[in-house]
Amino acid sequence: MRISEQAKQLCRARILEKAAELFAARGFDQTTTRDIALAAGVAAGTMFNYFPSKETMAMTMVNEALAQGREEFLTRLDGGESLEEELFLLIGTELRRLRPLRPFLGPVLERSLSPFPRKSVCPEGETARQEHLECVRQILLRHGFVTTPEDVAGTIYWSLYLGILASWTGDQSDNQESSRALIDYAIRTFVQMISGAHRGGDHVR
Amino acid sequence: MSADTPRKRGIEARAALLDLMPRQEEAARRRLAELVENVAAKRPPTTSFSRFWILGSLQAKVSCAYLAYWLRSRWADAEERERLKSETHLKAALELLGTMGYLRGAVMKLGQMLATFPDALPEEFARLLPALHFEAPPMHYAMVREVFLDEFGKEPHELFASFEKQAFAAASLGQVHRARLHSGELVAVKIQYPGIARTIESDLKNLRLLMQPMRLGEDWDNTVVKLAEVERVLLAETDYLAEATFAQTVRDAFTPGDGIVIPRVYPEYSTRRVLTTEYLEGVHLEELLESRPSQELRDRYTHLLTVATTRMLYRTHWLLADPNPGNYIFMPDGRLGLVDFGCTRELTDEEWQLQVKVEDALLRRDEKEMERLIVKASLYDSAGQMGRERLELIGRVIRWQLEPWLSEGMFDFGDEDFFRRGMDAMVEVMRKGFTRGMPVHIWTNRFILGARGIVYRLKGRCDFQEIYRRESGRGGRERSTTLCPPLTPPAEPSPPPEGEG
Numbered sequence A: 001m002r003i004s005e006q007a008k009q010l011c012r013a014r015i016l017e018k019a020a021e022l023f024a025a026r027g028f029d030q031t032t033t034r035d036i037a038l039a040a041g042v043a044a045g046t047m048f049n050y051f052p053s054k055e056t057m058a059m060t061m062v063n064e065a066l067a068q069g070r071e072e073f074l075t076r077l078d079g080g081e082s083l084e085e086e087l088f089l090l091i092g093t094e095l096r097r098l099r100p101l102r103p104f105l106g107p108v109l110e111r112s113l114s115p116f117p118r119k120s121v122c123p124e125g126e127t128a129r130q131e132h133l134e135c136v137r138q139i140l141l142r143h144g145f146v147t148t149p150e151d152v153a154g155t156i157y158w159s160l161y162l163g164i165l166a167s168w169t170g171d172q173s174d175n176q177e178s179s180r181a182l183i184d185y186a187i188r189t190f191v192q193m194i195s196g197a198h199r200g201g202d203h204v205r
Numbered sequence B: 001m002s003a004d005t006p007r008k009r010g011i012e013a014r015a016a017l018l019d020l021m022p023r024q025e026e027a028a029r030r031r032l033a034e035l036v037e038n039v040a041a042k043r044p045p046t047t048s049f050s051r052f053w054i055l056g057s058l059q060a061k062v063s064c065a066y067l068a069y070w071l072r073s074r075w076a077d078a079e080e081r082e083r084l085k086s087e088t089h090l091k092a093a094l095e096l097l098g099t100m101g102y103l104r105g106a107v108m109k110l111g112q113m114l115a116t117f118p119d120a121l122p123e124e125f126a127r128l129l130p131a132l133h134f135e136a137p138p139m140h141y142a143m144v145r146e147v148f149l150d151e152f153g154k155e156p157h158e159l160f161a162s163f164e165k166q167a168f169a170a171a172s173l174g175q176v177h178r179a180r181l182h183s184g185e186l187v188a189v190k191i192q193y194p195g196i197a198r199t200i201e202s203d204l205k206n207l208r209l210l211m212q213p214m215r216l217g218e219d220w221d222n223t224v225v226k227l228a229e230v231e232r233v234l235l236a237e238t239d240y241l242a243e244a245t246f247a248q249t250v251r252d253a254f255t256p257g258d259g260i261v262i263p264r265v266y267p268e269y270s271t272r273r274v275l276t277t278e279y280l281e282g283v284h285l286e287e288l289l290e291s292r293p294s295q296e297l298r299d300r301y302t303h304l305l306t307v308a309t310t311r312m313l314y315r316t317h318w319l320l321a322d323p324n325p326g327n328y329i330f331m332p333d334g335r336l337g338l339v340d341f342g343c344t345r346e347l348t349d350e351e352w353q354l355q356v357k358v359e360d361a362l363l364r365r366d367e368k369e370m371e372r373l374i375v376k377a378s379l380y381d382s383a384g385q386m387g388r389e390r391l392e393l394i395g396r397v398i399r400w401q402l403e404p405w406l407s408e409g410m411f412d413f414g415d416e417d418f419f420r421r422g423m424d425a426m427v428e429v430m431r432k433g434f435t436r437g438m439p440v441h442i443w444t445n446r447f448i449l450g451a452r453g454i455v456y457r458l459k460g461r462c463d464f465q466e467i468y469r470r471e472s473g474r475g476g477r478e479r480s481t482t483l484c485p486p487l488t489p490p491a492e493p494s495p496p497p498e499g500e501g
């Protein structure tokens, strides 16, 4: 018997929904795939066809939230923004979408995103990185900077971004306002740096 | 050569700092030395990247943390002589810190306070802290939008009919934008830099740690209590809703006929971090003076300012603790606008009652009672313990503060001799380190100095007695039982506020 595409989508969505609930209620590490399968009413074997691990589930949610954030970000632009402002809006909008997942995000991001090369990369983590960096590349392009995701600027940007995510997931302040100051600072630092490099930098003179 | 001096000073200071640090912490030593050297040399760093890095507050925090750490470990078992030597180094360190013009949050606010009103700290700090005079980091519009989404769930342009993306004024903890409501009113929207309240807490903690080892003589404990008081009021200032409530209370005390305008607060557009008030058109003191106002106008504003502060004190028993000249707006139609009620301090009942006693004694010219009250307010048990010199000097300051109150008719606040006498006495108090007293004096003094400074620059006059009688609701001089606001003596008798120490 073949399952329709629509039924597949529904099943996938249900698994994600239940996983999110359990992660939020018990914590990521305390939730097993069995728990999720049970809650979603699917056999463990079936669930693995959709998601090979709970990391994959969590990162799928993260990626969806980030993608929504980026889409929304584009609608918020009015064209008059400086480079700093655009980057700030991008990260701000993404994080707002990520907020519902915040309670269990710490261990997930820690495992799936890393500035260091790894043997076994989490494919969803890699997707998150590439899609975010692509969006950043587009922004930079609009402001006259040419970079590729793999160059020095991209690497430094990614480290700053991971630092922001790390701070934000553990931020106890209201609305994560402490992280807002950090984002501001990190972006200004980054833009100053690439501007220096891009324009030859004062140190050359 | 002008570039040489700071550089040389920087190198000396670096040596002094290195001397302070534990030998085993080699890497950290070098890191701090680097940081300090950068700052001390005061030359713009070569690359724009490092220039920005220098401007950031992270570095300040790092330096503070390093310093605090080393200083603490250094002092743990230091001998007295060693300690004194180290104090010298610490002073050098603090002086360097003072050149870091970007220390944010509270240190900056504290610096501002101590610059106007240095009595909480001894001389070295009085000299150092005026350099720490700044504003919160500027926010670009994208940041403002994010803050609005957090605070209102809406973007500024959704909330307002129009909103200027550029701030028109800097505030100590944020910035102020002009906007228009859908109903047409022009408003001023004050927005707080995210997380600044936490910065204040941590900066003050750092400052206390830095000061700890100095244990500045017999008045150290008193200084600690005062710092706690400063922190309390500063943190209160980060809550714009509290400011809104107070502004409304003050506003209710005035009628249109007074010529004094307290901007209306729009609570629907205000939160703890955003405050929206009616925009007041007008100029600041500086600009007013540049327009060479007539004596009549100077007198008028002096009168209004006196009425405003007097009424606030008598009706609400509150002190306007932040007498920043920017908070007075001289309106084109001759009215006086008052903004910023964030930094205020309410007198407790005891503080108020005891103030009444001082006044009584003064008016009765009861010198014995005056002396008793000064001794008490300076936290001594007896005149003998306080010492003649201290008693005389504090008394001189109080008498100066009371002078307008005791003279009939027009009082000339622009009189140079009058102003100088007061300043001289206060400088003497500072120089002698006679700063011991109740924490509330920080605010009464600021209140007085702030107001006196403004009317002096205005070169204005007013009938002080007449205003006092009217505002206090009390009759003639003989029957008066309370002092006018700019007259609160530093030796105001009152117990320290609850919860301190």
Ligand SMILES: Nc1ncnc2c1ncn2[C@@H]1O[C@H](COP(=O)(O)OP(=O)(O)OP(=O)(O)O)[C@@H](O)[C@H]1O
Pocket: B169, B170, B171, B172, B173, B174, B176, B188, B190, B263, B277, B278, B279, B280, B281, B322, B324, B326, B327, B329, B339, B340, B341, B342
């Ligand atoms: N309603 C208003 N109308 C016109 N100008 C205003 C208004 N509110 C604030 N301002 C301007 O913005 C400046 C800063 O505002 P405000 O004093 O309230 O901020 P603050 O954070 O308390 O700053 P500070 O402590 O440095 O005075 C004021 O000095 C004034 O020039």
